[in-house]
Amino acid sequence: MDANTRNKIFGNKIIRRTLLVACLFAVFTSSINYALALYPTTILRRDLVIDLGDGLTTDAQLTLPAIGSGPYPGVLLVPGGGTTDMDEHYSAESSETGEPGGTFLQIAEYLSQRGFAVLRYSKRGVGANGTLQNQTVYFDMTVDDLKRDAEKALDVLLAQPEVEAGRITVIGHSESSIIVPRVALDRPEVKSIVIMGAAARSLYDIRYYKSVDLRVTLAEDVLDKNGDGLLSVQEVLDELLTQNMALLTASDLLEKRDGVVAWRQQWDTDGDGYMSIEGEFKPFLVRLIDYMATATYPGSKLVQSHAKWVNTVDMIGNVTASILILQGEGDFSTPFEEALLLEQKLTLIGHPDHTLISYPGLGHFFYPTDGWSLSVGPMQDYVLHDIEAWLKDPTRRVSVQESDLSAVRGEIGELSATNSNLASESASQADALTELRGSVSDLRSELSSSQSVAYFAAIVGVLATILALALGKK
Numbered sequence: 001m002d003a004n005t006r007n008k009i010f011g012n013k014i015i016r017r018t019l020l021v022a023c024l025f026a027v028f029t030s031s032i033n034y035a036l037a038l039y040p041t042t043i044l045r046r047d048l049v050i051d052l053g054d055g056l057t058t059d060a061q062l063t064l065p066a067i068g069s070g071p072y073p074g075v076l077l078v079p080g081g082g083t084t085d086m087d088e089h090y091s092a093e094s095s096e097t098g099e100p101g102g103t104f105l106q107i108a109e110y111l112s113q114r115g116f117a118v119l120r121y122s123k124r125g126v127g128a129n130g131t132l133q134n135q136t137v138y139f140d141m142t143v144d145d146l147k148r149d150a151e152k153a154l155d156v157l158l159a160q161p162e163v164e165a166g167r168i169t170v171i172g173h174s175e176s177s178i179i180v181p182r183v184a185l186d187r188p189e190v191k192s193i194v195i196m197g198a199a200a201r202s203l204y205d206i207r208y209y210k211s212v213d214l215r216v217t218l219a220e221d222v223l224d225k226n227g228d229g230l231l232s233v234q235e236v237l238d239e240l241l242t243q244n245m246a247l248l249t250a251s252d253l254l255e256k257r258d259g260v261v262a263w264r265q266q267w268d269t270d271g272d273g274y275m276s277i278e279g280e281f282k283p284f285l286v287r288l289i290d291y292m293a294t295a296t297y298p299g300s301k302l303v304q305s306h307a308k309w310v311n312t313v314d315m316i317g318n319v320t321a322s323i324l325i326l327q328g329e330g331d332f333s334t335p336f337e338e339a340l341l342l343e344q345k346l347t348l349i350g351h352p353d354h355t356l357i358s359y360p361g362l363g364h365f366f367y368p369t370d371g372w373s374l375s376v377g378p379m380q381d382y383v384l385h386d387i388e389a390w391l392k393d394p395t396r397r398v399s400v401q402e403s404d405l406s407a408v409r410g411e412i413g414e415l416s417a418t419n420s421n422l423a424s425e426s427a428s429q430a431d432a433l434t435e436l437r438g439s440v441s442d443l444r445s446e447l448s449s450s451q452s453v454a455y456f457a458a459i460v461g462v463l464a465t466i467l468a469l470a471l472g473k474k
Contacts, residue, residue, distance in 0.1 A: 042066050042113045050121055050156050052149050056137060059128070060121035060153065061086060062160060063112035070162035073169065073391065075111055077104045077120040078150045078183075080197075081175035083130045083138070086120040088173065091129075096367060096377040103173065103365055103379055110384045116391070119157040124149055139298045142305035143179065150176070150183050158189060165189065169391060173197055174334060174364065178312050184321040192322035192353075194387060197334045197364050200313040200341035203306040204293055206334060212285045214332055215247050218372065219277045230274040231281075233261055246374035247332070313341050317349040324355050324390050326383065328362035330369040353396060357386055 046062040065072060079088065087102030095101060108118040122128075124145065125138030132138055150170070158165055169192045172180030177195035184190040199206055223231055223239050233254060240250040253275070255264050262268075266284050267275045275281055292303055316323070323346065327339035339356055346354040359380075363369030367377035390396065 040066070043109055044112075046160075048119075048121075048156060050149075050153055052124060052152055056124060058122045058124055058126075058149070059086060060119060060156065061108075062157075063108045063118045063120075064162055065112055065115055065117075070117065071164035072115060072117040072162055073167035074157050074160070074163040074165070075108075075116050075118040075391075076150070076154055076157050076168070076170045077108060077118065078146075078153070078170060078172045078176040078180055079104070079121070079123040079126075080173040080177075083123070083126050083132050085122040085126050085128055085130050087129075089128075089130045090365075090376045094374075094376050096375055101378055106379050107171065107384065107387070111388060111391075114388050117157075117160060117163045119153060119160070121149075121153050135298075139301065141302055143302060143309060144305065146176070146302075147179050147182055150179055151187060154183065154187060154189070167191060169194060171196070171387075175199075175203075177334070178203075178306070178309070181312055181316050181319050181323075182309075184319050185315070190321050192324070192391070193319070194324045194326065194390075195342075196326045196366070197331055198312075198325050198327060198339050198342055199334050200338040200345075201311050203303065204289075206338070207292065208289050209335060210247070210332060211289050212282065215285060216277060216282050218245065218247055219281055222372070224277065229277050231277065232274055233263065237261070245372050247372060313345050316342055317345055317351065319351075322353040322396070323351065324387070325357070326366070326386070327356070327358045328364060328366055328369070329358050329360045330362055330371050330375075331364045332371070333364040333374075355390060359383065 042065070044064040044066050046064070048060040048062060049057050050060050051057055064070070077086075079086065085102075087105035089102045089105075090100065092098055092100045104120050108120050112118050123138075124141055125132065125134040125136075127133035154168070154170065157163055157168070168189050170180050170183055170190050171194040172178075173196040177198040180193050180195055184193045219231060220227075220229075223235050225235055225238075236250055236253055239245075240248065240253075253264060253267055254261050256262075263273075263275055267280055269280055292300070293307070294304075325339050325342055327334075327336050329336045336358060339358065343354070343356040359366065361368055362380065362383070363373075363375040365374075365376050366379040366383045367375050368380075369375035
């Protein structure tokens with residue numbers, strides 16, 4: 001290339017800028033590749049399929065530390081309520097950050113990077129990103145099915161060669177916080193459980209609180225500006241169009257008819273243009289929650305199957321595994337009071353290893369909330385750290401081992417007492433046998449005497465007969 005040609009090419013501003021951008025892009029991409037080379041993967045992934053029985057399967061994934069071959073402490077993540085996949089996926093549209101993510105994916109990767117083998121699986125009938133794959137399976141399931149699924153997944157976790165069978169933890173969130181304690185109760189392989197957004201009472205009680213009590217409180221404290229117990233259309237528009245309220249939206253209450261925004265029919269039954277909070281709003285909410293508890297509709301089988309289980313607060317005292325309860329104090333799906341009830345019960349019965357950690361300002365997904373919004377987003381790092389720290393806490397493990405040792409000592413004591421009782425019973429039986437042998441000897445002696453008398457009497461009888469015969473001949 002001659003000098004004139006070079007000048008023509010590189011003298012053009014557009015060409016110079018294009019070449020500059022290309023050079024910068026090449027440097028940037030090479031830097032990224034270099035960074036990736038410097039920071040290799042810290043997690044290994046193994047895709048699995050879990051056989052749930054009756055020809056039904058579900059997808060699962062095991063995550064492992066990239067270094068070593070184990071055995072590692074095992075963790076099982078049990079999916080919560082709704083159409084929940086193995087990641088507990090949330091979409092970009094529902095996320096406060098505008099980015100998609102997954103609560104369980106976050107937990108699994110965090111723990112596997114720090115030395116745990118973690119298995120997570122999708123709820124039956126649910127596919128990737130929370131899509132409903134099989135409506136028949138999903139709407140036909142019961143809470144007993146979900147417990148059996150968790151136990152099937154536990155078997156798969158225990159079958160992995162990298163998993164240390166003596167250190168198994170099961171984690172549940174929301175609805176699965178009801179399932180996990182029952183799995184631990186029936187499966188002694190489970191040494192510890194973590195329940196997040198935990199439920200202590202029945203599903204009906206929690207739904208009544210969320211669907212009736214909280215909505216009435218929202219209407220009275222936030223929407224009813226003049227405090228007269230009546231809501232106008234304008235009061236609703238002023239608040240619900242400007243705030244993100246997960247419990248109640250303007251479209252829940254209002255509709256447009258003939259170009260005019262008005263109440264939906266069920267909220268203004270007397271047609272006066274206002275909704276009475278106590279007279280119209282609350283009664284309809286109560287009827288709705290009662291309908292969910294008794295009627296037949298898609299998903300009713302699962303909802304109503306919960307009623308057959310005792311409240312978790314009434315059975316958790318029977319769980320011998322270590323228990324960690326994590327609760328956001330701004331959680332309205334399973335309110336903070338639920339965790340307090342569980343903590344009180346465990347304290348009352350003297351459970352040897354239980355911990356409650358609560359987080360002011362965090363909601364159901366352990367993301368910051370204002371109290372009225374669901375606030376979905378990445379779990380805060382300090383919550384993840386608390387899980388890791390609790391699982392690894394050497395002092396807690398020592399106390400648990402001491403508790404186990406104390407229990408073993410108690411069992412040994414009981415066995416010793418039983419053995420002592422058996423020895424005492426054996427001695428008594430030996431004495432009785434000796435007495436029996438003496439009685440037999442006495443009987444034999446008496447029998448021998450009786451036989452001698454009988455023999456003598458027989459001889460006398462014979463002699464008497466002979467003598468009588470002799471006298472008769474004479």
